[in-house]
Amino acid sequence: MIALHCVARFNPLKMNGQLKIMSFFPSVTTKRPASFDASEDQKTPPKRPRNDENQSPCKTPTEDSPAPLSPEQQKRIEQNKLQALVKLHEKKSNGLLVGFGPSWFKALEPEFSKPYFIELSKFVESERRKGTVYPPSEDVFTFTRASDIKDVNVIILGQDPYHGPNQAHGLSFSVKKGVPAPPSLKNMYQELSRDIDGFRDPGHGYLLGWAEQGVLMLNACLTVRAHEANSHKDQGWEKFTDAIISWFNKNQSGIVFILWGSYAQKKGAFIDKKRHHILKGVHPSPLSAHRGFFGCSHFSKCNELLKSDGKKTIDWSHLP
Template identity: 55%
Template sequence: MSERYHPSWEPILKPLLKQDFMRKLSMFVQQERKTSLVFPPENLVFNAFKLTAFEDVKVVILGQDPYHNDGQAHGLSFSVPAGIMLPPSLRNIYAELTTDIPGFVMPQSGDLTAWAKQGVLLLNATLTVRAHQAASHQKKGWEEFTDQIIHTVSQKLDHVVFILWGSYAQKKAALIDDKRHLILRSVHPSPLSVYRGFFGCKHFSKANDYLAAAAKSPINWQV
């Protein structure tokens, strides 16, 4: 399993993965893979931890569930592999970027790997899902795992931007030390809520302003 994440996460993930709740979760997911199609593929479940080294985390963008349609999920919140049609929420994220970041051009690709490699931890609260069944792997242990990740990032790093979109993500603010970090909140970029405050939130420029003030290099949001 260790080759599935960056070595810098080893001191955090290794003890976590040995806990009882994670053993039970692992057995559940393995059983699901025997009887159903599960996304993302097994080698991409920890992709967020593979592409972003722990000490490099500058921004955390928290999602809820992996995408549950064919070919979409690849272990990064809101992201889809190149060649896959842009999901509505990601299209709205890009639309906000075009008004927030000067010169940002609407991308054709939904692959956010370039963000991850710059220190954007694209973390879903639940890291697996049964195909075509949203929320099917919720309350099985993943939330406890990712809550501990969020808390650890908050405790061990400084000047991280936590971007929380929607009521589910905003509840995670309780895990974050807001004196050491910046928490940005808005409604979810889903078409159902995007006009209630996501458009115009300027989270991307606010994140970069905060990073610059902390003497950290800003994120190049162009994909």
């Protein structure tokens, strides 16, 4: 009776700093019978993750992977890489490789690290410091920007750039826009008027219209000191332009090589005649044109050879 009296008089609200009354009783754990099946307790399906406006729907692995690049995108990426390499080599070459066409750079890159080319770049830089050199640095490689290297189907070899002002601009036989045609080119126009129906002298000597159709007009040397013909001979240019011709000789087929004069014919002596076409003749210079250049019909013959190979012919009248 005493114990019950104590419990009845116990008031947990009046206890300060002591445990509540429930702490005097052991906790009771409800045990499930051994035969309990967990699946019976899951009468409702599990909750799914909330999918509201702030939560994006689940994606499959293929949806997360990036879409493949288109051929145009791949080509653009490749061109950007090549242009970056051109800029890098421009610095390494003492400023010689200014504005070098990407497709040409890709084909000729091994040449730029060879000792002869490094020495050539130093020589041209030294020449420009001492005086005037033609053509200007930004025009030396005009031919590499006129067309893709794989679009070249005709190659006309020359020897030395013009050494007067406002003439040389990176294409053999051609002068800058607005400049009258030099004597050799005037003779070429004369033969074209006889050989190609409808050809008319354009009144200038700017031949970029041919270059853009895949006619490579390549000099053996690509720079010259002002008013001094052949002044950059034997400094390395000949090796570089030989490498260009060699690339076409080995990697392309059906190229029409037009070799006017003994110098061009010697330079092209290694061309594979079974793989390519060769037209040889007298140089159009006023000193020799009358000895066989007039009447050679090389322009129409060139088109006949291209046509026989299923290639697009050259519109020799396209000289805007």
